[in-house]
Amino acid sequence: MKRYDFIIAGGGMAGLSLAYYLSQSPLRDRSILILDKENKSRNDRTWCFWEEQPGPFEPILYRKWNTVEFFGTTYQGLLDIGTYQYKMLRGIDFYDHLKHHLAQFPSIEIRQATVNRVKDTPQGGFVIADDEPYMADYVFDSTHALKLDQPENHNLLQHFKGWTITTEKPCFDPTRPCMMDFRVEQHNDCRFVYILPFDERTALVEYTIFNDQLLSDEEYETALRGYIDRFLDTGTYTIQEKEFGVIPMSDEPTTERAGRHVVRIGTSGGYTKPSTGYTFQRTQRYLHEIVQNLVRNGKPKRRKSWFRQGFKMYMDSVLLNVLQYHRHPADDVFTRLYQNNAPAQIFRFLDEDTTFAEDLKIMTTVPMGAFTIAAFDVIRKRVIRAYPDGIRPRNKHWLPGKA
Numbered sequence: 001m002k003r004y005d006f007i008i009a010g011g012g013m014a015g016l017s018l019a020y021y022l023s024q025s026p027l028r029d030r031s032i033l034i035l036d037k038e039n040k041s042r043n044d045r046t047w048c049f050w051e052e053q054p055g056p057f058e059p060i061l062y063r064k065w066n067t068v069e070f071f072g073t074t075y076q077g078l079l080d081i082g083t084y085q086y087k088m089l090r091g092i093d094f095y096d097h098l099k100h101h102l103a104q105f106p107s108i109e110i111r112q113a114t115v116n117r118v119k120d121t122p123q124g125g126f127v128i129a130d131d132e133p134y135m136a137d138y139v140f141d142s143t144h145a146l147k148l149d150q151p152e153n154h155n156l157l158q159h160f161k162g163w164t165i166t167t168e169k170p171c172f173d174p175t176r177p178c179m180m181d182f183r184v185e186q187h188n189d190c191r192f193v194y195i196l197p198f199d200e201r202t203a204l205v206e207y208t209i210f211n212d213q214l215l216s217d218e219e220y221e222t223a224l225r226g227y228i229d230r231f232l233d234t235g236t237y238t239i240q241e242k243e244f245g246v247i248p249m250s251d252e253p254t255t256e257r258a259g260r261h262v263v264r265i266g267t268s269g270g271y272t273k274p275s276t277g278y279t280f281q282r283t284q285r286y287l288h289e290i291v292q293n294l295v296r297n298g299k300p301k302r303r304k305s306w307f308r309q310g311f312k313m314y315m316d317s318v319l320l321n322v323l324q325y326h327r328h329p330a331d332d333v334f335t336r337l338y339q340n341n342a343p344a345q346i347f348r349f350l351d352e353d354t355t356f357a358e359d360l361k362i363m364t365t366v367p368m369g370a371f372t373i374a375a376f377d378v379i380r381k382r383v384i385r386a387y388p389d390g391i392r393p394r395n396k397h398w399l400p401g402k403a
Ligand SMILES: Cc1cc2nc3c(=O)[nH]c(=O)nc-3n(C[C@H](O)[C@H](O)[C@H](O)COP(=O)(O)OP(=O)(O)OC[C@H]3O[C@@H](n4cnc5c(N)ncnc54)[C@H](O)[C@@H]3O)c2cc1C
Pocket: 009, 010, 011, 012, 013, 014, 015, 035, 036, 037, 038, 044, 045, 046, 047, 048, 049, 113, 114, 115, 116, 142, 143, 243, 244, 245, 246, 247, 265, 266, 267, 268, 277, 278, 279, 280, 281
């Protein structure tokens, strides 16, 4: 059986990013096997994220913008994102660039194979792919499918369908992407359109919903067509590409460390920010930390502040609770967040870079009644999660009448 230093199960965003950081580190000569069932030759997704400094994928960004537009309930206009840039990376550019980069390292091997099994053993991480067994000191797994079905947690989905369209008339401003346009029928959910303009005649227009029910293909397309006809003066238009995606928005606990030698990464590792679905930057940050620790002490551990992360997770749960139980119209919640705070501060908040005091200040700008009810309901759900059989005194002799 062939043994490697590291096996990366799943060569998508997280897997290839991890291989990239390893290749940039003193561990670049370690033997690394990347396994993926696909050859990653399709432009299957578009990533957007914000950053203040140039990042590792700067040369392959498709577009970047210094400002973004927002259409909410009581505010419509540009958001001042300060020193941040809103960046867009096409899936295909990322896959091509990283495969090309990794090909320079003879110790890194990419193999197209379906992973059937990942298991922790005393000797290391064990993988079976296309019936071949492999061992490694550490297996980094992004192929594990999350279940996310426990009712005491909040399990929403962010689902969206987008069209890249080319229009007859110039109708886009290429300097103004639209992060959220809530001028669409809400159907008691959270629904908005997202626009990434490439030039005056070409843009990705995406219809997005946060709820727990996927739509039929026809329903997404009717909504997209309706939005384009109503708000964009396109003349005729042609659809160049289509994108569909589902991202978990869940506070269900995930297992990042699936064993001594198995670490789950990316969506499988719970790296998605529950309240927004943004995963790209968090994954870069977490993987960078894992590689730093591997270099420093040979262990793929991430430093976690339980209080800090616990509080951030609690705030995610509260927002999910407001959305899931329709405690306040979602378009108004997001409008208040962006209108009553500096948008750059909201970016920092979503990146979990704000202090406890800053978090509390931001929390005063949301609808207080709805968020207070949600805050208590989250505590109630956490208690149920911790004590599924109810809270009972440990020593039965303490019960009245049993002394
Ligand atoms: C259409 C779309 C758009 C998105 N846009 C954004 C965005 O703008 N910003 C953002 O922050 N996040 C976004 N996300 C969320 C997230 O960033 C992506 O889903 C991201 O690709 C997750 O990275 P990952 O490595 O965890 O999963 P993936 O990139 O999906 O990688 C997993 C890999 O594992 C492989 N695989 C799965 N099962 C097996 C198996 N059994 N054997 C072998 N290989 C297997 C797959 O082929 C895939 O290559 C988007 C998601 C989607 C779907």
